[in-house]
Each structure stands twice: as C-alpha cells, then as structure tokens.
Amino acid sequence: MAAARTQAFRAAFAALRAGGLNRGLRARAQGLGVILTLHHVRPWRARDFAPNRLLEIEPAFLDQALAGARKLGFDFVSLDEAWRRTLTGVSYRPFLHVTFDDGYRDVRDHALPILERHGAPATLFVASRFAEQDADIWWLELEEAIARSRRIYMDLGRGEAVLPTATARQKQAAWNAVYWRLRSGSEEHLRAEVRRLGRAAGVDPLSFARELCMDWNELKEVARHPLIAIGAHTVTHPMLAKHPDDVARAEMADSREAIRRKLGLEAAHFAYPVGDRSAAGPRDYALAAELGFTTAVTTRPGHIHRSHAATPTALPRVSLNGHFQTAAALDALLAGTPFLLMRMLKRGRA
Template structure:
C-alpha cells in the first residue's frame, strides 16, 4: 500500500500532467459542471514541520489569495451558499463557486478573513458547537500530538496489536498512518478511547485542543458582524454520523443547529457532515438533513456541481483545497473538474 506522501506525489504528478497538456482548459467545459463548493480547514502562514500528518488540512494565506484570484480569472462568480440551489437550477450563466470552512478554527478569523474581505468573497463557516464551547475531541490533532511526543506507539486496534517505533519523522509518519487507518475502520468509541490512551502516555489530557484551536462563541459573534460571513452546522461533537444510531445522529445535528442559532442569533440553513466521506455520511444522513429542513448539506465526496444535483441538495460534493497540493497546477486542475471527473469514473452524481 502506498504511503500518504507517495499518494500525494502521484496526485501532484497528475495535476502537472493535466496542466502541461492543457486539459484543464480544453476539457473544462465538459468536466466543470455549473459550479463547485470549495472546502477549507486551517489557513495559517507557518510552514509544516517534518512530521505533519495533518498538513493536508492547512493552506497559507497566500495560497488562499491565489485561489480566489484564479477563480476570478477563470470566470467563476463567488456566491454565498444560500444561492447554490438557485444557481444550480439555472440553465445558463457563468460558473459559480461557494467557499466553506469546516470546524471553526481561530486561524480562519485571523488569517483567512482578511484575504476573503480583500476579494469581497462571501463564505460559510461550519461550526461544531462543542468545539465553540471549548469541549469535544479533535482526535486527529490529538493523535498527531501524541505521536510527536512518543518514541514508540503501542496500542490494540481492531483486535490487533500495533507496536511501532516513532523516533524520527519518517517512523512517526508510518506509526500515525497505521493507527489512523486501523482506528478509522472501526467503531468511533474505540477510536476515541485508544487515542485518549495515547494522549495519556504522551503526558497530556485529551479534550483540551478545541479551546486552543477553535473560535469560542464570543469570537464567532464578533466574526458574524461581517455580512459576508454565514454560519452552518457541523454537528455537536463532530462524530462520523453513519457509525452511530439514527437517534444519535439526529440529536447531534439538531442540537448543533439549535445551539448555534441561540448563541449567534442567526438562522442556520446549511449542514456539513463531519469527515463527510461515504463511511461517515450516506443516504440515512442525507434524509435526516432533509427532514430537519436544511436548505443544503455538504459532504467531502469530491466533485463539481451539475444540474442533476438539484435533486440531491443534501448530498452535495465539494472540492477540497488540499495543503499538500498548494500549486497553480493543482488549483487549475481542481477548478477545471478534469481530475475529479476521472476520479468519479465519469459519474456526475455520487449520492449512494
């Protein structure tokens, strides 16, 4: 199996090939669809360290600036998420792009908001209400920090023992990938328990990262004074909803929206499924979002938006702006839709 770094090198080579061939230009009318929704997480200027397995979730302010400028140069109109259903239903008009940020990180207000304001860009921040309250588990960050501190990673996951050295960045990366892959495949309760054990072995308490990294309610209220900013729900505790009973998933979604609306005094019309891949959100979750009256709900399934998505507004794909691919070639490819159509084997819809 390829390591994550090897996969990213292959992806980057593919983006370069698309750019050199000009396919991102001449195939764009076929692959692009009517628009797209971009996904961001962290925006911060600091370069990643030698061991940074979550680097894919962070881009620099300069790359955000390049992204917004490239969108304009390629004829995209920036629109709020509220406008997506109507823009999808249009038969003519320029391509559109909506900008979304997941989790509610402090760096979005510090580093992303000024760039977005310079471009006059509307954007939606999806808030996990527990994170805004300084609670909850950003377990992917906890795992990274635990492995960074440990010289050896030892735990049982999925009925098998993982026992790996973690003395240097290469070993730490292999250990992180082994633990991440094994725990993501199993129940979320086991994932949280085992990562909590690693945090204890590394000398820190799990559940303390949100207060450090995420915007609290006061900061969100201050950010919300900007009319370009809208807020969406990202559940209460950021669970992989499909791994939980229906009642749990319903409560996570509904309680998140209620808390955000109560704290911020603004309607919440859009939902982002945590993690958002097919193992985390599927037809049951799409139906829940529809039943709860959300105007749209977004996944992390990769793809552009086509006319057919008007019938699947609670299973919308997004295009992730990946911190491992901060290049003009990667950006051009993603905005063209060419690599994504290939990834989806020519399918426009992936809603099963």
C-alpha cells in the first residue's frame, strides 16, 4: 500500500509538470512564501528496508532544490524576516526559509555547505534530550528492531499476532501494520511497545541519539554560523496533543530553557514534533502563544499566505520528502499546486 501511494504521488507530480499546471496555476497557488521541512541530509545508504527514508534527502537534491527556488525568484530569508513579511502581507518576491528538525549531525556535515553556497538561512529545531544524547528516537528504534528480527510479536487488536520479518517485503508489511497501530494509540503505549521490540532484538535505544544528533558543544559551534538560528523542539520529542496540558507546557518551555542555559540563546521559534493534526492541535497552538514563541511550525502541508498572520503558532511547512527527490516534485511543491488542488477538493466535498 505504501509503495503504491508513493508511486501515485510521483505520477501526480509528473503529470502536473507535464501538463503545465504548475506554471499555469502558480500565480493562484503560490503564497507569500514557503517554509521547508527537512530532517536528515546525507548520502543514501542503499538498503531494501528503509521505512524512514521519507525523512532523509541526499545533498544533491537539497542543492537542486535551492538552485531551483532561486531560479524561480525566491528570496532566501531568516524565519524572523519570513514572519515579518507574513505580518505585513507583502513579499515582492516569494520567500523561502529552510528548517531542520531534531538536530542531526548530518545537517552540519552535508547541508550547511550547501546553505553557504546558496546563502540560505536556516533554523535548527533542537529536541534538548537529543542534544543530551540520552533520549530514545523511537521510530529509528522500531526500524532497527524489525530489521534485526525474523519475526515479531504484537497485539494488533485481536490478540497477539506473529508477524514474519525475514524478508524486506515482510519487514515493510510488519512496519506498516505496527507503526500505524501504535500511532493511533497513546504515546506511552507506543514507546513501551517499541522498547519491548527493541529489547527483544538487542537494540540500544539511546544509540541513535549518540550516533546521529549533535551534542550541546557541537550545537554551540553551529549556532555561531551567521546562517543558522536555533529553535525549540520540546525535550523528549513527544506528540504533544496526546499529553495533558502540564506535560505539553513543560516540554515546550523546558526545551527553550535548555537552549538558553546551554547555548546562551533565546529560542523565539518552535516546531511541533511529528507536527500533523494527530500530534499538535489548537490546545498546543495556544500553549505556544501563551509561552511567547514568535512562531510555531507544524508539518501540515502548505505555503504561507496572508491569512497566516492570524495564526502565528500554527504555520504550515512544505516537506522535502526522501521518496520524491525529483524535479517534478520540486516544481509542484514550490508552485503550490498540490496544496491549491487539495483546498479545491475539500471545498468541493463541503
């Protein structure tokens, strides 16, 4: 199912470009600007089972994306400047800002030289316990647990089931079943089940933060770069909407305080972990405003429009997805065509 969905999106991006719809609808579809979402930027390590590939792009594609955006007339701006243009409702050329979630080391090693080449400012949204390197990154732990196993045991709603995971196809099928089942429930249950599967497969849950995330000393060095700003991304990377008010508030406030204490910086901007409607909602947008963040960004897809001046803590972003590293996808996303068509479809259904 996941592979079929990916193929359908690729075909749609290709059709939009081939039919000239991106060019024809750009004036109507494109907003004031775009905030891009990225996670990993690194050379691709070929493997048959890679369910988190959507969270990584290759350096060449980031280079292509920024070159393409510049050719289309985008201004590369800071998040402060993007927000200023949103407030005024005026951007004589569309703006673009790059954001990286979680604080991975490959952003420094592979993305930063590309940002320098294009003069593109970026915000690194840091989960403070990732920087402490003592937190689990559960989606990577789940991937590794399935990768190491020949079978896993999981209650999918009808009692404990045995899921074969000997082949890459079986591993992907197990991931699809387990991931979405766990995502639909409480985060406590999700993390407990991932920890159980990881323990059975001999996975060290803290190894991913140690191996992949910049520590505070590395972040301090990166934060000195004139193109880089640091934003807050909670303490432990929870899906905030699944937690009570006091937990959500503490996750947001304490991550900003850790950045202030460790880096001597005031994090004016915030990114919701996971960031879709299941992970961040109106309660969380209100908390971000109450805590005084200038903006907070979701992963809900879309361009920034004048109307977003009224919702500074619920801003959309455009994801550069590892499954869609093509010129056709880039053309559509920067034009805003898919988001216009989705809005039209929703209005039609209504």
